[in-house]
Amino acid sequence: MSLVERARASLAKDKDLPLSEVLEKVVANGAALLSAPVYLRHCTRVGQRPRTRGKPVIENLGMIEIGDDFQVNCAFAPVRLHAGGGAELRIGDAVNINFGAEISASTKVTIGSRVSFGPYARVDDGVTLGDDVWLAARVHVTQGVTIGEGTVVTAGSIVETSLPPNVIAGGAPARVLKSRKPNGHAAAEPKLEEKERTADVSGIVLADFTANDLARALEKDDALGPSIEAEVAGFDQVVQNLLQLSQPRAKPYDFAFVWTRPERISPTFAKLLHGEAAPLDAILSEVDAFADLLVKVAGARFTFVATWTMPPHVRGLGMLDMRQGGIARALAAMNLRLAEKIEASSTTFALDASRWMASDAPYNARLWYMGKVGWSRDVFEAATRDLRAALRGVRGHARKLLVLDLDDTLWGGIVGDQGWQNLRLGGHDPVGEALVDFQKAILALSKRGIALAVVSKNEESVALEAIKSHPEMIIKEEHLSGWRINWRDKAQNIADLVKELNLGLQSVVFIDDNPIERARVREALPEVLVPEWPEDKTRYVEAFHALGVFDVPRISQEDLERTKMYAQERQRETLKANVSSLDEWLDSLGTKVRFEPLGPANLPRTTQLLNKTNQMNLRTRRLSETELMAWAKEPGHELWAVHVSDKMGDAGLTGILGLDASGDAVTIADYVLSCRVMGRRVEETLVWFATERARTLGKNKLHAPYDKTPKNKPCLTFFEGLQPFNRDGDVFMWTGETPMPRPRSIDVEMIGQSES
Numbered sequence: 102m103s104l105v106e107r108a109r110a111s112l113a114k115d116k117d118l119p120l121s122e123v124l125e126k127v128v129a130n131g132a133a134l135l136s137a138p139v140y141l142r143h144c145t146r147v148g149q150r151p152r153t154r155g156k157p158v159i160e161n162l163g164m165i166e167i168g169d170d171f172q173v174n175c176a177f178a179p180v181r182l183h184a185g186g187g188a189e190l191r192i193g194d195a196v197n198i199n200f201g202a203e204i205s206a207s208t209k210v211t212i213g214s215r216v217s218f219g220p221y222a223r224v225d226d227g228v229t230l231g232d233d234v235w236l237a238a239r240v241h242v243t244q245g246v247t248i249g250e251g252t253v254v255t256a257g258s259i260v261e262t263s264l265p266p267n268v269i270a271g272g273a274p275a276r277v278l279k280s281r282k283p284n285g286h287a288a289a290e291p292k293l294e295e296k297e298r299t300a301d302v303s304g305i306v307l308a309d310f311t312a313n314d315l316a317r318a319l320e321k322d323d324a325l326g327p328s329i330e331a332e333v334a335g336f337d338q339v340v341q342n343l344l345q346l347s348q349p350r351a352k353p354y355d356f357a358f359v360w361t362r363p364e365r366i367s368p369t370f371a372k373l374l375h376g377e378a379a380p381l382d383a384i385l386s387e388v389d390a391f392a393d394l395l396v397k398v399a400g401a402r403f404t405f406v407a408t409w410t411m412p413p414h415v416r417g418l419g420m421l422d423m424r425q426g427g428i429a430r431a432l433a434a435m436n437l438r439l440a441e442k443i444e445a446s447s448t449t450f451a452l453d454a455s456r457w458m459a460s461d462a463p464y465n466a467r468l469w470y471m472g473k474v475g476w477s478r479d480v481f482e483a484a485t486r487d488l489r490a491a492l493r494g495v496r497g498h499a500r501k502l503l504v505l506d507l508d509d510t511l512w513g514g515i516v517g518d519q520g521w522q523n524l525r526l527g528g529h530d531p532v533g534e535a536l537v538d539f540q541k542a543i544l545a546l547s548k549r550g551i552a553l554a555v556v557s558k559n560e561e562s563v564a565l566e567a568i569k570s571h572p573e574m575i576i577k578e579e580h581l582s583g584w585r586i587n588w589r590d591k592a593q594n595i596a597d598l599v600k601e602l603n604l605g606l607q608s609v610v611f612i613d614d615n616p617i618e619r620a621r622v623r624e625a626l627p628e629v630l631v632p633e634w635p636e637d638k639t640r641y642v643e644a645f646h647a648l649g650v651f652d653v654p655r656i657s658q659e660d661l662e663r664t665k666m667y668a669q670e671r672q673r674e675t676l677k678a679n680v681s682s683l684d685e686w687l688d689s690l691g692t693k694v695r696f697e698p699l700g701p702a703n704l705p706r707t708t709q710l711l712n713k714t715n716q717m718n719l720r721t722r723r724l725s726e727t728e729l730m731a732w733a734k735e736p737g738h739e740l741w742a743v744h745v746s747d748k749m750g751d752a753g754l755t756g757i758l759g760l761d762a763s764g765d766a767v768t769i770a771d772y773v774l775s776c777r778v779m780g781r782r783v784e785e786t787l788v789w790f791a792t793e794r795a796r797t798l799g800k801n802k803l804h805a806p807y808d809k810t811p812k813n814k815p816c817l818t819f820f821e822g823l824q825p826f827n828r829d830g831d832v833f834m835w836t837g838e839t840p841m842p843r844p845r846s847i848d849v850e851m852i853g854q855s856e857s
Contacts, residue, residue, distance in 0.1 A: 137171075144182075147171065148194065155179065155200070162186045163206070168194035168214065176200055176482070178221070192216075193232065199322075213250065219322050231266060238324040251281060256324055257627050301327030302355035302492055305346075305401065309337040309365045310475030318478070318485040319358075325630070325650065327492055331358075336473070339365070340391075346400035357401035358488060360454075362475070363409040363435060366391045373431055374415075384431055385438045392442035396449050402725055403495050405488060406443070407454040408436045412464040447705065447726035450491060450654065457483035490649035497713035497723065500630060500650045502582070502604055503546065504595055506613040507557040507564055511576065512536055513638065516567045517559055527573030532638045539641040540575035547580055551651055552602065555584040556594045556611070591618050592625035603776030605715060605812065610650060655705045687782055688846040690747040694786045696758070697852040699733045699740040706754045707742045711773055715812035717784070717819070719772035719805060732770075737763030739794065740771070743787060745778045752778050758787050760794055766802030766834075767795040772816070782844040784819055788826075790849065792841045801837035 137151035143159040148169035155175025159165065163184040171192065173180050178201035184190040190206040193214035201221035204210060210224060213232035218224075222236040225243050230236075231250030238256040242248065249266030258275040267281045304319070306312045316331040332354075334342045339361055346357060364371035367387040373379035398404045409432055417428030424430060436451075443449040457463070460479035468474040493499055508515045513525025513532050525533040547553050553576065557564055564586045568578055583601055585594035591613070599606055606628035613619050614634055623631040635644050699707060708726045715721065724732065733740035743756030755778050759771030769791055774784060788805075795803045807817055809831070820826065825839040835841065843849070 141167065141171075157182060160184070163188035163190070165190045165192075167192045168196065170195040172196070173198045174200050176479075181205070188226075199238075219256065220324060238322055253281065256322070259624075300330035302496070303330040303332070304356040304358060305332045305334055305342075305354050306358050306360070307334045307339045307342050308360045308475065309339050309362055310360075310469075311336065311473045312360070312475075314474065314478055315360075315481045315484065318481045319488065321485075323489060325489065325493070326498070327489065327496065329489075329492075337365070340394065343394040343398065347394070347397045348399060350400040353399070354401040356403045356405060356488075356492060357398055358405050358407075359395065360407040360475075360484075361391075361409070363411070363432060366409075367435065370431060370435065373426075373428060379426075379431070381425075381431060381434060384435060388435050388438045389442060392439055396443055396446040398449070402448065402728075403492075404449045405491055406439070406449070406451050407484065408439065408451055410454050410458055412466075413458070414464070414466075447654070447708070452484070452487050452491065454484070457487070459483070486649055490652040491654075493650065494652035495654045495712075495725075497709075498607075499653045499713075500551070500610045501608040502552045502554060502599065502602065502610070503543065503651075504554045504556050504598065504609055504611045505543070506591075506615070506618070507555060507559060507567075507586075509614045509638075510612060510634075511540060511555075512567070512571070512574075517563055521563075521567035521571050524567065524571060526571060533573070535639040535641060537573055537575060539638075539645065542642050542645050544575055544580060546651060549651070549656055550653075552582040552604075553580055554582050554598055554602075555586060556591050556598065557584075557586050558588055558591070559586050561586040590621070590625075592622045595622060595626060595629065603779060610648065612645075653709070655709060684845075690749070690781065690846075691848070692745065692747045692781055692783070692846065693848040693850065694756075694783060694790075695744040695746075695850040695852065696741045696790060697744070699730065699742060703742040703754060704730060707740070707757055710754065710775065711757055711771065714773050714775060715810070716776055716815045717772075717774040717779060718810075718813050719769060719816050719820075720808045721810045721813055722771060732759075735763075737761060738770070741790070743774075743783075745781075745783055747781075756783065756787055758791060760791060762795070762798050762800060765800070766804045767791070767798060767800045769803070769805040772805065779815075782847055785823070785844045786847050786849060788823060789841050789843050790851075792835055792837075795835075796837060803835040805833040805835075807831045807833065 137153040138147070140153045140156050141147045141151055141159065143161045144165040144167055145161065146166045148167060148171065150169060151167065151171040153173050153175070157173050157175050157180040160181070160183040163186055165182055165184050180198050180200065181203040182190060183203075183205040185207045188206040189209045190204060191210070192212045193216065195215045196212055196217075198218040199220045199222070202218040202223065204212070204224045205226060207226040210226060211229045212224075213230055213234065215233045216230050217235045219236055219238035219240065221239045223241045224230070227245040228242050229247045230242070231248060231252070233251045234248050235253045236242065237254060237258075240254045240256065240258050240260065242254075242260045246260050247263040248254070248260065249264060249268075251267040252264050253269045254260060254264070254275060255269065255271030255278070258271045260270070261274040264270050264275065264277065268277045269279050269281055270277050306316055306319075308315070312333050316333045319329045319331040322328070339359060343359070364374055367384050369379045369383040369387060373384075395404055395406055411428065411432060415428065416422065418424070418426070421427055422429040423433075440451050443451060457476075457480045460477060460483070463477050463480045465474070465477055505511055513536055514523065516524060525536065527533045527537045543553065565578065568574055568576070583598050585598050587594070595609065595611060596606070599609060606626055609629045611619075611622050611629050611631045612634060613622070613631075619631045619634065622629060630650060632644070632648060635641065697703065704726050708724065708729050711729065712723050729740070732738060739760040739762070741758040741760075742754050743758060745752045745755050752775070755775035757771050757773035759769065761768040761770045772787060774787065792803055795801070805820060805826070807820060809817070820833045821828070823833065825841060826833045826835050828834070
């Protein structure tokens with residue numbers, strides 16, 4: 102059977118697809134169909150129509166039997182199938198195994214039909230999985246467990262006991278969360294299950310090429326999130342769709358992703374491609390018109406646009422192409438102009454598409470002419486990783502703290518055994534040079550506002566001496582927001598350090614060369630991101646830049662001074678240890694709280710604080726800069742930005758107070774406070790100020806509605822103990838009959854009036 106015939110047979114159930122999509126699938130699946138028999142040749146039996154993407158690791162010392170329509174994806178990490186001596190591994194029909202997954206049988210493992218494995222899922226010996234089971238990313242099914250048909254196990258779960266059929270289970274250890282209604286074979290299909298639940302974000306893709314593969318890549322499960330529901334706009338109707346999106350929608354998309362070819366946006370550039378005269382001014386004028394459409398999008402909360410690239414075979418003028426009149430020169434000018442034109446927008450961002458073209462074959466001419474598919478799947482997946490990182494950033498889910506090991510992570514060698522003089526760091530040594538570059542990359546990240554810390558099993562004095570004394574050491578003590586250098590459990594050390602810095606575990610990334618330590622922290626602190634780390638130290642910089650979890654939509658002055666602020670906090674704690682009482686310590690700080698109305702100068706930082714603060718956040722509203730300013734300008738609304746400082750230093754803009762005085766009572770719409778200034782009477786000062794504003798506005802009532810979230814319990818605890826407030830359900834109420842006392846030793850300053 103020929104390649105095309107085999108591909109057509111595998112696509113028989115897709116007979117109703119448009120011809121362009123069938124051709125696209127024929128070409129895309131051709132390599133997988135051919136490689137599968139070779140890559141799976143060590144199995145005892147393999148059914149019809151197997152597909153492999155990348156090479157799985159097959160270790161068959163017993164028996165491995167695989168049913169029909171088997172699919173395995175090893176694009177990012179190999180899938181491992183193992184059967185020990187005399188062991189049996191039986192896999193049913195239409196099983197789909199994603200990258201990094203592992204199934205290991207020492208006696209017997211049975212996998213039913215239509216079972217799906219998420220990335221890095223793991224199944225131990227003695228396990229039986231029923232039909233239509235779905236294991237999400239990083240699920241671990243331990244020895245001897247049986248999972249009933251149709252059951253879904255959520256990401257990161259550890260299954261230690263058997264699970265019944267048709268339930269959703271999760272946790273460590275996994276427990277039944279709720280029942281699922283059986284729905285035939287389709288009930289446990291991952292994609293259908295995603296449609297049953299609400300995705301974290303919904304978006305629309307606007308492209309002038311066939312973008313179906315891009316939408317599918319966006320909708321795939323990802324352990325870091327967010328889950329995405331992607332709609333593809335009409336083919337090659339980008340400008341028309343942007344004009345439609347310039348009008349507000351009743352339910353706006355969370356994002357619009359725009360990806361175009363430069364010749365479709367600029368007819369003048371198209372002339373340049375054909376060897377005709379093409380004035381650069383005319384090209385840039387067309388870029389300006391396109392950029393104007395992007396920044397006027399009102400039907401999506403955020404707009405992301407891919408920068409322009411050309412297929413690698415386009416050489417233009419060759420050695421003259423970066424000179425005036427060259428294609429590469431014009432393309433660089435177009436991208437620079439695009440970036441400049443959208444820079445002032447707080448909701449429009451350009452994503453660098455040139456980095457997505459690093460695959461061996463980013464462009465396939467056959468796919469283009471047969472189905473107008475612009476780029477390869479590898480390019481689409483690289484674009485997806487960048488877009489997910491951007492979405493995490495605009496949703497306030499970027500990581501804020503990088504915790505690092507020392508031995509064989511920041512430097513080469515064991516300092517306690519070798520002494521700091523003999524560590525591999527810098528010099529004429531490839532490993533030492535790579536580790537210096539790794540430290541430089543980390544330090545550059547800290548200058549963007551990411552806090553650094555160290556957790557290491559060492560003698561503290563020895564480790565600190567190495568940090569201080571080694572001439573090639575880039576990261577110094579003053580760059581660290583904290584450290585735990587001792588012989589205690591690293592997971593406990595991380596938890597203690599995070600608590601000291603007033604952060605959440607979901608803010609943390611932990612890097613360690615030791616796989617055992619990584620596994621321990623990953624198991625004990627599942628909210629902490631613990632990436633797998635290469636054994637080859639020359640790959641540390643590459644792995645670090647690939648994390649994609651630190652992207653933020655804006656870098657504020659507070660971000661840039663975060664390390665300094667943590668040092669000031671250590672000084673406060675030292676002072677606290679030297680005074681006899683908490684009140685005496687608070688009185689000694691000389692705290693000043695400044696309230697200023699929302700305006701263009703403080704809007705970016707206020708929006709950032711609103712969207713990333715979880716614990717001291719009464720309502721947990723998430724708004725863009727445009728939405729927040731629009732709310733503040735409505736009649737009866739006030740939005741105050743709160744600055745906090747004391748004799749140790751300036752904590753910057755660390756609070757938000759939003760008031761709605763349009764009704765009989767003043768309602769607190771936003772009560773937000775950074776954890777950095779908690780416990781210094783600032784909490785009470787915000788509420789006192791709200792009561793004073795209510796009195797000034799002629800209202801004798803102040804209502805503080807509490808909207809429960811998984812992380813804002815500290816805010817509830819504070820209001821529960823607040824006097825003289827009363828509680829009615831989830832609303833805390835104050836009346837002017839009992840004035841709220843002004844917190845002692847707090848200097849309050851009010852600047853101007855809030856916009857209303």
